[in-house]
Amino acid sequence: MEGFHFLQALFILTLASSLAYASDPSPLQDFCVAINDPNDAVFVNGKVCKDAKLATADDFFFSGLNIGKITSNSVGSSVTPVNVAQISGLNTLGISLARIDYAANGGLNPPHTHPRATEILVVLEGTLYVGFVTSNPDNRVIAKVLNKGDVFVFPVGLVHFQFNPGKSKAVAIAALSSQDPGVITIANAVFGSDPSINPDVLSKAFKLDKSMVKSLQSKF
Numbered sequence: 001m002e003g004f005h006f007l008q009a010l011f012i013l014t015l016a017s018s019l020a021y022a023s024d025p026s027p028l029q030d031f032c033v034a035i036n037d038p039n040d041a042v043f044v045n046g047k048v049c050k051d052a053k054l055a056t057a058d059d060f061f062f063s064g065l066n067i068g069k070i071t072s073n074s075v076g077s078s079v080t081p082v083n084v085a086q087i088s089g090l091n092t093l094g095i096s097l098a099r100i101d102y103a104a105n106g107g108l109n110p111p112h113t114h115p116r117a118t119e120i121l122v123v124l125e126g127t128l129y130v131g132f133v134t135s136n137p138d139n140r141v142i143a144k145v146l147n148k149g150d151v152f153v154f155p156v157g158l159v160h161f162q163f164n165p166g167k168s169k170a171v172a173i174a175a176l177s178s179q180d181p182g183v184i185t186i187a188n189a190v191f192g193s194d195p196s197i198n199p200d201v202l203s204k205a206f207k208l209d210k211s212m213v214k215s216l217q218s219k220f
Contacts, residue, residue: 026116028180046179047084047091060089068101068171075110076103076164084179091179098174102126102164109162110185117181119154119174121162123147126170132160159186192220 028045050059062082069078083096090096096117100109111133121130123146131143132154145165146152154160156177164170190202191213199213206213 026178028116028178030115030182047088049091050088055089060087062087065097065099065173068099068169071101071103071107071169076107077101077109077162079109083176083181093179094177096176096179096181098176100162100172100174102128102162102170102172104164104166104168104170107164107170110187111159111161112183112185113157113159114154114176114178114181114183115157117176117178118156119160119176119181120151121146121154121172121174122151123149124171124173126164126168127166128170128172129163129165130154130161132158134158188220191216 032044065080065082067080069080071078078101080099080101081096082098084090100121101107102109125148128146129143130146130152131141134140134142135158144152162172190197196217199210199217202208202213202217203210208216
């Protein structure tokens, strides 16, 4: 009888645990507005799947990650993404990749977040100063200088950055825990939104003169 009660309790505990861990799948888009007419609907949380019998090696292949991109832009960096848009076979697999090239003497991957992914980055060439900022109220910067072969992790959703302080170019490879991690570059989102955020909002939030806010918005 005691054995029966033990098994009964174990079953209830197991059931409760499974319910506690149950949740909606993480979204792969910014939002999904419900509609009643399916004719006006779009497919979300991934892409429509090809018949597995029709899959080929090219569905799981990408070439060219060995080729660096030009970094002669305003921030001195360039990203080559390898996500589900480049490799259709990544659909539903929850992983993607990116190559980041940094110009010498200040190449920057500006402060940004990935709303749907943790990132792990390895330096292939050069030196990088990298870090992330913890959430409110601490807003603590956790940062470190990385050299060739070093690895650093950026937790999901946190603002992070990479900066090349060296006199030669730097290259890194990042792996992300989503087929479509998304990216929000802070400066672009705040000062380059479309339409623009009311300067009164940004002036108060950033403690800047309204004229300075308008000047920053004009740059984006």
